[in-house]
Amino acid sequence: xxxxxxxxxxxxxxxxxxxxxxxLLLALLLSGCxxxxxxxxxxxxxxxxxxxxxxxxxxxxxxxxAQGAAGFEYELAQKYANFxxxxxxxxxxxxxxxxxxxxxxxxxDILAAGLSVTDERLAQYRFAPSYDNVSQKLVFKQxxxxxxxxxxxxxxxxxxxxxxxxxxxxxxxxxxxDLTWIETSELDSEELLLxxxxxxxxxxxxxxxxxxxxxxYYPEISIGFTIRKEQPLAWMVSKNSDDTILASLIEFxxxxxxxxVLLALDDKYYGHIEEFNYVDTRMFIKAxxxxxxxxxxxFEKYGQEMDWRLLAAISYQESHWDPHARSYTGVRGMMMxxxxxxxxxxxxxxxxxxxxxxxxxxxxxQLIERMPARVPSPDRLWFALASYNIxxxxxxxxxxxxxxxxxxxxxxxxxxxRLPLLKQKKYYKKTRYGYxxxxxxxxxxxxxxxxYDTLTWVDNQNKTLTPKTELxxxxxxxxxx
Numbered sequence: 202x203x204x205x206x207x208x209x210x211x212x213x214x215x216x217x218x219x220x221x222x223x224x225l226l227l228a229l230l231l232s233g234c235x236x237x238x239x240x241x242x243x244x245x246x247x248x249x250x251x252x253x254x255x256x257x258x259x260x261x262x263x264x265x266x267a268q269g270a271a272g273f274e275y276e277l278a279q280k281y282a283n284f285x286x287x288x289x290x291x292x293x294x295x296x297x298x299x300x301x302x303x304x305x306x307x308x309x310d311i312l313a314a315g316l317s318v319t320d321e322r323l324a325q326y327r328f329a330p331s332y333d334n335v336s337q338k339l340v341f342k343q344x345x346x347x348x349x350x351x352x353x354x355x356x357x358x359x360x361x362x363x364x365x366x367x368x369x370x371x372x373x374x375x376x377x378x379d380l381t382w383i384e385t386s387e388l389d390s391e392e393l394l395l396x397x398x399x400x401x402x403x404x405x406x407x408x409x410x411x412x413x414x415x416x417x418y419y420p421e422i423s424i425g426f427t428i429r430k431e432q433p434l435a436w437m438v439s440k441n442s443d444d445t446i447l448a449s450l451i452e453f454x455x456x457x458x459x460x461x462v463l464l465a466l467d468d469k470y471y472g473h474i475e476e477f478n479y480v481d482t483r484m485f486i487k488a489x490x491x492x493x494x495x496x497x498x499x500f501e502k503y504g505q506e507m508d509w510r511l512l513a514a515i516s517y518q519e520s521h522w523d524p525h526a527r528s529y530t531g532v533r534g535m536m537m538x539x540x541x542x543x544x545x546x547x548x549x550x551x552x553x554x555x556x557x558x559x560x561x562x563x564x565x566x567q568l569i570e571r572m573p574a575r576v577p578s579p580d581r582l583w584f585a586l587a588s589y590n591i592x593x594x595x596x597x598x599x600x601x602x603x604x605x606x607x608x609x610x611x612x613x614x615x616x617x618x619r620l621p622l623l624k625q626k627k628y629y630k631k632t633r634y635g636y637x638x639x640x641x642x643x644x645x646x647x648x649x650x651x652x653y654d655t656l657t658w659v660d661n662q663n664k665t666l667t668p669k670t671e672l673x674x675x676x677x678x679x680x681x682x
Contacts, residue, residue: 241310241438243285243445251288254278255300255309258293259391261411261470262314273470274313277332280462284453296386297363304439310446312437315408317365319432326440329450331433332463335408337366339428342397343421343479348404350426351377356403358382361390366406369429391415394422413474417655420482461609468614469579473650485517485652489659492522496535499555503562507569510660511582512562514652515589518645519561524554536561565589576611583613586649587620587642595623598632599639617643 246252256263256274263272275291282289292309294300303309317335318328341348348354351373360366362384374380388396393405394415406428416422438446457463493513504512519537520526527533531540534557543551546560568585571593576584588596599620600610608615622628623639
């Protein structure tokens with residue numbers, strides 16, 4: 202509509218004075234467009250009703266799963282948008298060049314992408330309060346010679362362009378003049394890890410949080426040495442951004458630090474992956490390849506009201522998918538049910554794989570349903586898992602201790618800190634159900650969460666691969682010249 206008005210106006214202009222007015226009007230219109238792309242301004246965000254957030258694709262920032270958008274940065278950004286009372290618009294990029302261009306040209310209000318606060322970036326941008334710390338790890342492939350210092354690097358080192366890793370290596374090169382590397386904008390950190398595994402490069406540098414997640418899928422990735430000690434992570438805004446946007450970020454992060462929201466979100470994505478066991482991870486991936494195909498149809502059949510992969514992860518933690526597994530406590534079978542529980546679930550033979558899986562699924566579903574409605578997801582799942590291991594009574598004892606100590610009894614990250622207290626007399630003598638080995642359910646839940654993450658990743662990878670031979674042999678496929 203504006204373009205038509207301008208064209209009509211221009212066609213009717215016959216004097217220099219009117220033409221001058223026309224060009225002035227056009228300049229004002231273009232200036233208005235540029236204002237729309239100006240640095241972040243809190244009032245403008247509220248007036249227009251939405252917040253634009255630049256981020257990176259990846260399992261530490263933003264990705265799409267079966268339920269929709271997910272990722273630590275996405276969930277935190279959604280909470281900030283809710284804090285402002287506006288809608289959230291995520292603007293994901295494939296590399297840091299695009300990301301920085303977005304905030305520089307004003308197409309996004311803030312960047313939320315696990316960005317380290319470095320000296321160089323501080324000179325060019327403004328940062329919100331830090332929400333985490335990461336170190337930089339130099340990694341290589343298991344089986345190759347481990348480098349323990351920069352002088353040991355004898356192969357190809359490739360890192361992400363525009364990353365904080367570049368800035369760090371430039372500083373290290375001052376005292377290590379022989380240090381060389383390649384920078385890429387085509388690959389991200391996770392893809393570079395794959396390049397290391399595939400033997401395409403010898404080394405890369407990766408942030409500790411990204412490494413912790415990916416070692417669940419690629420256990421052959423090994424750490425050579427820490428190349429940079431911990432640095433804070435924070436959201437970034439333009440150097441020219443309005444002070445009000447930074448003030449609101451300071452208030453928001455103060456709030457989520459204080460009310461436990463940030464702690465719970467950190468536990469959801471990183472709390473279960475702090476410990477890494479190479480042997481256990483390799484054994485689990487091998488079991489997925491060798492054992493799982495035999496039982497997967499049963500997990501899918503009886504896990505319809507939950508994620509079958511979670512049910513399979515529980516079973517692996519319980520029995521390593523051995524239908525004849527037996528514990529000294531008397532629990533038996535794929536889901537390691539007690540005899541009383543098996544009877545309650547209508548199971549006649551705990552050693553029959555299908556019956557055990559059916560009974561375990563039914564029992565776990567009941568435990569989920571017994572969680573108070575106010576307990577949020579996914580905490581209710583972790584509470585149900587802890588109950589599967591230690592019993593609902595002991596879990597509630599730990600929740601009561603959490604409440605008495607001023608914690609939130611409806612958050613797993615709070616309760617798991619108190620569960621081990623059930624081993625101490627001064628605590629368990631005041632509980633309803635008494636002594637319990639409270640550290641066991643903590644390890645139990647964290648193990649299952651790790652198995653679930655790995656199994657979900659492997660399952661998703663398999664779904665994206667359709668062998669050519671299957672297509673060629675399919676009766677629905679018609680191949681024409």
